[in-house]
Amino acid sequence: MMTAEIQIRHGGDLTQAAALFPDAPGPWVDLSTGINPWPYPLPAIPPAAWTALPTRGGLQALLAAAAMAYGAPAPDSLVAAPGSELLIQTLPRLRATGEVAIVGPTYGDHARAWAAAGHAVRAVTVPGDAVDAADVVVLCNPNNPDGRTWDAEALLDWAARLAARGGWLVVDEAYADLDPARSLCRHAGALGLVILRSFGKFFGLGGVRLGFVLAPPALLDAVRLALGSWAVSGPALAVGAVALADLDWQAATRRRLAAAADALDGVLRAGGLRVIGGTALYRLVDAGDAAALWRHLACAGLWTRPFPEHAGCQGWLRLGLAADRGVLDRLGAALAAS
Amino acid sequence: MMTAEIQIRHGGDLTQAAALFPDAPGPWVDLSTGINPWPYPLPAIPPAAWTALPTRGGLQALLAAAAMAYGAPAPDSLVAAPGSELLIQTLPRLRATGEVAIVGPTYGDHARAWAAAGHAVRAVTVPGDAVDAADVVVLCNPNNPDGRTWDAEALLDWAARLAARGGWLVVDEAYADLDPARSLCRHAGALGLVILRSFGKFFGLGGVRLGFVLAPPALLDAVRLALGSWAVSGPALAVGAVALADLDWQAATRRRLAAAADALDGVLRAGGLRVIGGTALYRLVDAGDAAALWRHLACAGLWTRPFPEHAGCQGWLRLGLAADRGVLDRLGAALAAS
Numbered sequence: 001m002m003t004a005e006i007q008i009r010h011g012g013d014l015t016q017a018a019a020l021f022p023d024a025p026g027p028w029v030d031l032s033t034g035i036n037p038w039p040y041p042l043p044a045i046p047p048a049a050w051t052a053l054p055t056r057g058g059l060q061a062l063l064a065a066a067a068m069a070y071g072a073p074a075p076d077s078l079v080a081a082p083g084s085e086l087l088i089q090t091l092p093r094l095r096a097t098g099e100v101a102i103v104g105p106t107y108g109d110h111a112r113a114w115a116a117a118g119h120a121v122r123a124v125t126v127p128g129d130a131v132d133a134a135d136v137v138v139l140c141n142p143n144n145p146d147g148r149t150w151d152a153e154a155l156l157d158w159a160a161r162l163a164a165r166g167g168w169l170v171v172d173e174a175y176a177d178l179d180p181a182r183s184l185c186r187h188a189g190a191l192g193l194v195i196l197r198s199f200g201k202f203f204g205l206g207g208v209r210l211g212f213v214l215a216p217p218a219l220l221d222a223v224r225l226a227l228g229s230w231a232v233s234g235p236a237l238a239v240g241a242v243a244l245a246d247l248d249w250q251a252a253t254r255r256r257l258a259a260a261a262d263a264l265d266g267v268l269r270a271g272g273l274r275v276i277g278g279t280a281l282y283r284l285v286d287a288g289d290a291a292a293l294w295r296h297l298a299c300a301g302l303w304t305r306p307f308p309e310h311a312g313c314q315g316w317l318r319l320g321l322a323a324d325r326g327v328l329d330r331l332g333a334a335l336a337a338s
Numbered sequence: 339m340m341t342a343e344i345q346i347r348h349g350g351d352l353t354q355a356a357a358l359f360p361d362a363p364g365p366w367v368d369l370s371t372g373i374n375p376w377p378y379p380l381p382a383i384p385p386a387a388w389t390a391l392p393t394r395g396g397l398q399a400l401l402a403a404a405a406m407a408y409g410a411p412a413p414d415s416l417v418a419a420p421g422s423e424l425l426i427q428t429l430p431r432l433r434a435t436g437e438v439a440i441v442g443p444t445y446g447d448h449a450r451a452w453a454a455a456g457h458a459v460r461a462v463t464v465p466g467d468a469v470d471a472a473d474v475v476v477l478c479n480p481n482n483p484d485g486r487t488w489d490a491e492a493l494l495d496w497a498a499r500l501a502a503r504g505g506w507l508v509v510d511e512a513y514a515d516l517d518p519a520r521s522l523c524r525h526a527g528a529l530g531l532v533i534l535r536s537f538g539k540f541f542g543l544g545g546v547r548l549g550f551v552l553a554p555p556a557l558l559d560a561v562r563l564a565l566g567s568w569a570v571s572g573p574a575l576a577v578g579a580v581a582l583a584d585l586d587w588q589a590a591t592r593r594r595l596a597a598a599a600d601a602l603d604g605v606l607r608a609g610g611l612r613v614i615g616g617t618a619l620y621r622l623v624d625a626g627d628a629a630a631l632w633r634h635l636a637c638a639g640l641w642t643r644p645f646p647e648h649a650g651c652q653g654w655l656r657l658g659l660a661a662d663r664g665v666l667d668r669l670g671a672a673l674a675a676s
C-alpha cells in the first residue's frame with residue numbers, strides 16, 4: 001500500500017480511489033479536496049458559449065465580475081486562465097532561473113513547478129531571510145493544508161523588498177474567498193506582488209477550470225502571451241461572470257461553509273482526532289499514523305488526503321466538508337470503528 | 339480604418355466587429371472563422387463534470403475516443419489541452435532557442451509564439467533547405483488559409499531528417515478532420531514528428547477549448563508537465579469523448595461541409611470573385627483590394643477574415659461557411675452591390 005500512498009499527489013480523483021480500494025462500500029465520498037460541496041447553481045449557458053470562440057466581450061464581463069468579487073482595482077488588474085493550476089505551471093517559465101523559497105509545508109505543485117522549470121527550490125517554514133536572499137518567495141494565504149495566514153502589512157513589505165531586487169512574492173489565495181478581508185487583491189499591481197485566485201474551490205465548480213493572476217502589467221502581458229487567445233472556455237466565461245457577480249450567494253456561502261466546518265470538527269473530535277488547522281473548506285487533523293487512518297477511511301469508502309510526500313507532516317490528514325448529515329454519520333461510524 | 343485592419347489577428351470575435359462597424363445591419367454573421375456552423379449536438383453533461391476536478395477516468399475516455407477518431411496508435415499517443423492554441427504557445431517553450439522555419443503564408447500564431455519564446459523565426463514558402471538547416475519546421479496540413487497540402491511520405495522524410503539533428507517537424511492538422519486520409523496521426527510517436535489537432539473547428543464547438551498534441555513520449559511528458567493537472571475542463575472531457583466517438587456524425591459532416599463549400603464557391607464566383615484555395619471549412623478568394631472588400635462586407639454585417647499582416651497575400655480574403663441559405667443570399671447581395 002506504500003506505493004499507493006506515494007502516488008496520492010492530489011485529491012479529487014475517485015477513479016483512483018475505486019481502483020486502489022475496489023472492495024470499499026459505495027457510494028464513494030470524496031473528502032479529499034477543498035472544493036465546496038454545495039456548488040453555485042449553474043446558470044443558463046448560451047449556445048454560442050459552446051460553439052463560438054470566446055469573445056473579448058465575454059472575457060471583459062468575466063474580468064469585471066472577478067475584479068468586483070476580489071476587490072481588485074480594475075478588470076485589467078487580472079488575467080484569466082483555465083484554472084490556477086496552469087498559472088502555477090506557467091509562472092516559473094516567465095523569468096530567468098534563480099532561487100525560489102517555498103513557504104511550507106504547502107500545496108506541493110508550487111515546488112514541483114518551479115523545480116521543473118529549472119529553478120533552485122528550497123523549502124522554508126517562514127519567509128524570513130528568504131525575502132532578502134531568494135529571487136522568488138511563494139506562500140499560500142491562507143495556507144493549504146494547515147490554514148496558516150499572513151498579515152497584509154508583512155506581505156506587502158516582503159513584496160516590496162523582493163521587488164527591489166527584481167524578485168516576486170507569489171501569494172496563492174486559492175482559499176481567500178473564505179475571508180476576503182485577508183486578500184491582497186486590492187493591492188494588485190504593486191511591484192513584486194503576484195496573486196493567484198482559484199474559482200472552482202469556493203464556487204464548488206472544480207471542473208469548470210478557471211483561475212486568475214493579479215500582478216504588475218508587464219507580467220500580466222507575459223502571462224497573456226503564454227496562454228494565447230481563448231485559453232478560457234466559453235462556458236467558464238459564462239458561468240464565472242454570473243457566479244462572481246453574485247455577492248449575495250458568496251456571503252451566504254461563507255456562513256454555510258463556516259457552519260459545516262464546525263460540524264465536521266465536532267465529528268472529528270468525537271472520533272478522538274485533534275484538529276490542528278484548516279479553513280472553512282477543509283480541516284486538518286494530526287492523526288498520528290495518518291497512512292493507517294487514510295487506509296481505514298478508504299476501506300469505508302471515504303476518500304481523504306494524506307501528505308506522505310511532505311517532510312514534517314506525516315501525521316497530517318486533510319478532510320474536506322461533508323455534503324450532508326449522512327456523510328458525517330458515515331465518517332463518525334468509521335472513526336468509532338478505528 | 340487601417341488601424342482596425344491591423345488589429346484583425348484572429349477571426350471569430352463579433353464584439354470587435356460590432357464595435358468597429360456600429361452601423362452595419364444586424365444580425366451580424368460570422369464568416370471570419372473556419373469553425374463548422376453546424377455544431378455537434380451537445381450531449382448531456384453529468385453534473386460532476388462541472389463540480390468535481392476532472393478525473394483520470396474521464397481523461398482516459400477522451401483520449402481513447404480521440405485516438406480512434408484520429409487513427410492514432412493508442413490513447414497515450416496523445417496529450418489533451420484546453421485548445422490547440424495553448425499548445426501552439428507551449429511548444430516553443432519546451433526546447434532551447436534555435437532557428438525555426440514557418441512554411442507560409444499560414445496561421446500567424448505559429449510565428450508569433452516561436453518568436454515570443456526567443457527563437458529566430460523565418461518564413462519560407464516550402465520546407466526545402468530548412469529541413470536540413472533549421473531546428474524546427476512548422477507547417478499546416480492542410481494549410482490555413484490556402485488549403486495547400488503535403489504528402490505523407492514527404493512529411494515523414496522531413497521529420498526523420500529533422501529528428502536526426504534533434505529537430506522537430508510540427509504539423510498543425512487543425513483542419514485534417516476534413517480529409518482523414520491525409521493525417522499523420524497513425525505515425526504518432528515517430529521521431530521528430532509533432533502533430534497538433536483541434537477539436538473545436540470540425541465539431542463546431544470552438545468555445546469548448548480542446549486540442550491535442552501527438553509526439554514522441556518524452557515530449558508528451560514535457561507537455562503534460564507544462565499544462566499541469568486538470569488543464570482540460572470537465573465539460574470538454576465529457577463533450578469531446580462523445581463527439582470524437584461518433585464516427586457516423588463525422589462522416590455525415592464531411593459530406594455536408596463539402597456540399598456547403600461548393601455552394602459558397604458558387605455565390606463567390608457569381609459575385610465575380612476568384613476562389614484560389616481553402617478547405618471545406620473555409621474558402622480563400624483573391625479579392626484584389628481585400629481591405630476594400632472586407633470593409634464593404636463588414637458594412638453589410640458580414641464579418642470575414644483579411645490577411646493584412648502577411649506579406650504576399652494582401653489580396654486574400656477568407657470566408658467561412660454560411661450556416662443557411664439566408665446568409666448566402668446576404669453575401670450574394672452584398673457582392674452584387676460591391
